[in-house]
Amino acid sequence: MKKLIIANWKMNYGPIRAGGWIRAFRRERLPKDLDIAVAVPFVSLAAARASLGRASIPTLAAQDCFWANEGAFTGEISPTMLTEFGVGLCLIGHSERRANLGETDEMVARKAAAAQKAGLMPVICVGETAAQRKRGEAAKVVRSQVQTAIAEVKGDGKAPLVIAYEPVWAIGTGRPCSPLDAKEMHEQIRGVLRKKYGHLAEEIHIIYGGSVDTRNVAEYMTTTGVDGALVGGASLDPRNFGLICRAAVPA
Ligand code: PGA
Numbered sequence: 001m002k003k004l005i006i007a008n009w010k011m012n013y014g015p016i017r018a019g020g021w022i023r024a025f026r027r028e029r030l031p032k033d034l035d036i037a038v039a040v041p042f043v044s045l046a047a048a049r050a051s052l053g054r055a056s057i058p059t060l061a062a063q064d065c066f067w068a069n070e071g072a073f074t075g076e077i078s079p080t081m082l083t084e085f086g087v088g089l090c091l092i093g094h095s096e097r098r099a100n101l102g103e104t105d106e107m108v109a110r111k112a113a114a115a116q117k118a119g120l121m122p123v124i125c126v127g128e129t130a131a132q133r134k135r136g137e138a139a140k141v142v143r144s145q146v147q148t149a150i151a152e153v154k155g156d157g158k159a160p161l162v163i164a165y166e167p168v169w170a171i172g173t174g175r176p177c178s179p180l181d182a183k184e185m186h187e188q189i190r191g192v193l194r195k196k197y198g199h200l201a202e203e204i205h206i207i208y209g210g211s212v213d214t215r216n217v218a219e220y221m222t223t224t225g226v227d228g229a230l231v232g233g234a235s236l237d238p239r240n241f242g243l244i245c246r247a248a249v250p251a
Pocket of ligand 1: 166171172173174209210212230232
C-alpha cells in the first residue's frame with residue numbers, strides 16, 4: 001500500500017502564514033508513490049485551499065470535527081461542513097484534545113462514525129501515556145481505545161479509516177518510540193482491525209506519530225506494519241516537511 005504522511009500544524013499558522021506554507025511546499029520535489037495530507041486550523045483552510053490552486057497535493061485535512069451535522073452546538077464544526085469545503089481527512093481524538101478538553105473514547109467513536117458517514121476519512125489517534133507503558137499496559141490501553149473508537153466505523157467504502165498510533169510520551173518530546181516498539185503496537189492494532197473487518201484490515205493505514213523527523217522517518221517507513229507517519233513539530237517548516245516526504249520513500 002502507498003504510504004501516507006500527514007502534517008499536523010496543531011494550533012499554528014493563521015490564514016496569512018498558511019498560504020505561505022502551502023506555496024513553499026508546492027515548490028518541493030515530492031515522491032509520486034506517496035499520499036500527503038496537511039491538517040490545518042479551521043480558519044486557515046480557505047487560505048490553504050486558495051494557495052493550492054489546482055494542485056491536489058497535499059490533501060487538506062482538519063484537526064477535529066463534531067459528531068452532529070448541524071444544530072445547536074455553539075463553536076463546533078460539522079463533518080458535512082468540512083466535506084462541503086473539500087476537506088478529505090480529519091484527525092479525531094488527538095491526545096492533546098483528550099488531555100486538554102477531556103475527549104473520551106466514546107466521543108472519539110461518535111466523531112469518527114459521523115466523519116465517515118459524511119465522506120470524511122477519520123484519522124483516529126490513539127496512544128498510551130508514559131505511566132501506562134511503565135505499568136505494562138500499553139497494548140491493553142491502545143487495543144481498547146481502538147475497539148471503542150471503531151465501534152460504528154465501517155472498514156470499506158469511500159472514506160474508510162486511518163489509525164494513528166501516537167504514544168503520548170513521544171509527542172513533541174524528541175523522544176520517539178523505537179521502531180521495534182512501534183511495530184509491536186501496530187501489530188496489536190492490526191489484530192483489533194482484523195477481528196472487526198476481516199481481510200479489509202490489511203488495507204487500512206496504521207501510521208505512527210510522535211517526534212518523527214527527517215532523521216528517523218525512513219526507519220519507520222521500512223518497519224513492517226507502519227504505513228505512514230503523522231508529523232507535528234517537524235512539519236511546521238515546509239522545506240523540512242518536503243525532506244521528510246522524500247526520505248519516506250526511497251528514490
Ligand atoms: P510531534 O507531534 O511530531 O511534534 O511529536 C505529532 C502529533 O502530535 O501529531
